[in-house]
Amino acid sequence: MVAATMMMSMLGSRAAVLLNRSAIAMTQIHRRHLSSLTTEASGIQRVCVVGAGTLGAQVAVQTALRGFEVSVLDVSQESLDRCQQAHRAIAKQYVTRDASQASQARGWRGLSSPGVPAAKVASDALDRLSYTTSFEEALRACDLVSENVPEVPDIKAATYASLHEHAPKGTIFTTNSSTLLPSQFAKDTGRPHQFCALHFANGIWDANIGEVMPHPGTSEETVRTVLRFAKEIGMVPFHVRKEQNGYLINTLLVPWLNAALTLAQRGVSVPADVDRAWLISTGGCNAPSGSVLGPFQTMDIIGLTTVAHVMDYWGDQLGDAQMIANGKFVRDRYLEKGKLGITNGNPREDAAEGFYSYPNPPFLRDNFLD
């Protein structure tokens, strides 16, 4: 499922600043800099993106922008042609948005500089992309595959069988499936220990999360390599430690969207009122602080005693065993250790404990989201 900011964050439009020093050296320096942020480089150089639809096209161009050689593989030449057109449009968007730091995508930051003009970064990325209907050609010397084919189990299974037949032994396979689990296809890959999910959100350069989720048979080395690779292509890597539906974001988004729909479906309220009430009470556009909070920040402010009580109460009302387990989790792991959140304090000054440690919790640091 797509991330919410995709559209809103593409509204800016400014002319590109074009400068004229050698881009290649700077790109190399940039790659080294990114790698140094992880403990080690992934070692990935050549990537194959299978499935040239919306998400596949985004993964391919993002990976090429970050300096990797990318072959796009699809059974349909028409899809490949549309994908190539999309890549040109995205490259143009990159140049346009680069002119302003404010409108530049998080996943595109730092790619160009006075020494590496945006137009050069974009044209180099397009040069690193190739398009083919041949598995053999696409997978030659390929280090990592990102699978983006339709969410149909039979299509996925057949695709993995063909990929396994043509890919080098050491190639890592990743799936970008939103709804199907890696374990469903582990056997079809012929290399279950070299297979896990690397899941992106639509508009991957803005909502630049890379959710890395193993199935029970994935090797730790594979998880580490894919986490490093995700970082190298400009994603913030997240290790989803246990296989489950929804990764992180959809696990949070779906119940929230569902609750909103229920209010409208039952005639309790209307869409604009639901949105306004949410925005007003959770730090929306007009909030004095301009802050937006994640759920655990929110709970530390609510106070963990109240949170535990709410989970107990609603768990009981709804007969929801997981909610009741969550209430117990908050009591056992936090309240009983004196971690109460910051109900009566200020996150910058209080020496409180909750899900975060105060003062100066990590979310007040500039690099929290990097």
Added chain:
Amino acid sequence: MVAATMMMSMLGSRAAVLLNRSAIAMTQIHRRHLSSLTTEASGIQRVCVVGAGTLGAQVAVQTALRGFEVSVLDVSQESLDRCQQAHRAIAKQYVTRDASQASQARGWRGLSSPGVPAAKVASDALDRLSYTTSFEEALRACDLVSENVPEVPDIKAATYASLHEHAPKGTIFTTNSSTLLPSQFAKDTGRPHQFCALHFANGIWDANIGEVMPHPGTSEETVRTVLRFAKEIGMVPFHVRKEQNGYLINTLLVPWLNAALTLAQRGVSVPADVDRAWLISTGGCNAPSGSVLGPFQTMDIIGLTTVAHVMDYWGDQLGDAQMIANGKFVRDRYLEKGKLGITNGNPREDAAEGFYSYPNPPFLRDNFLD
């Protein structure tokens, strides 16, 4: 339950600008201005707040700041004393925050002006507050009661019986209960048609929503009067059209918080990662646009075809009949009428239909949250 911004929005601290023209006349003008925003004035003048705890104290001082006479009623003199101390601290906070438009609470905007210095507004508000343990005294000539006593059914029932005994016939009763439903106490009030919920979020001047929820026996006139009154005391009034647990905000918040806790409780992720993933993909602190979105805005951007599909899929996976009903709701009411959301467009330019109508949906207007 509290709203998330309370703490974050109290961080600012600036000296008050004190000026010296007559405050009384301006307060009257201000009251008239507020009233003209609704079709009619509520007619409420004297308010009794029952229960001097955290929320009761907030409701009392907010109501007094907005020009109403307020008596605070509690069975404990000690609670009343603490409440009075809290009121002095809040009045001081009002003066401090008034000095900066940026840090001023949404529910406090426009109370003072060059003609009405903040210190005068604050001291007038304190003068309008009285504190008593006597039902008779508190309810004399009272137009509206806000009940804020503990969430214990027996305490609520006994309180309503006493309130009914001492209040004038025409007095409207409102409950600020977060977890109990008005219909549970309608009979105890002795005036079910003059009784409904008026629910506030903690930090009511920042998260200034007033959720007005009738029970099946509440008169329409009562709902209208309470909606008007909510607006007059600086809240954005929301009509919750059917009685249900959670009003609007807790209906959205609880499943979202619960989903986050489930990720931690099951060891799928850790709190800071969950928050970072949410903030990155939904327009958090570092989003280029700085925008935050409500759930229906989010769904229009995701595209309603995808939303319907997701509800079908998860409803099926989880055996959740309400989710399946929500998928059907989106198809019947939106997709089948060609309302698809703005998947491929820009909310400022596209002539699309979804939950909102584009271009220029109401959420792009400055007054959307007022």
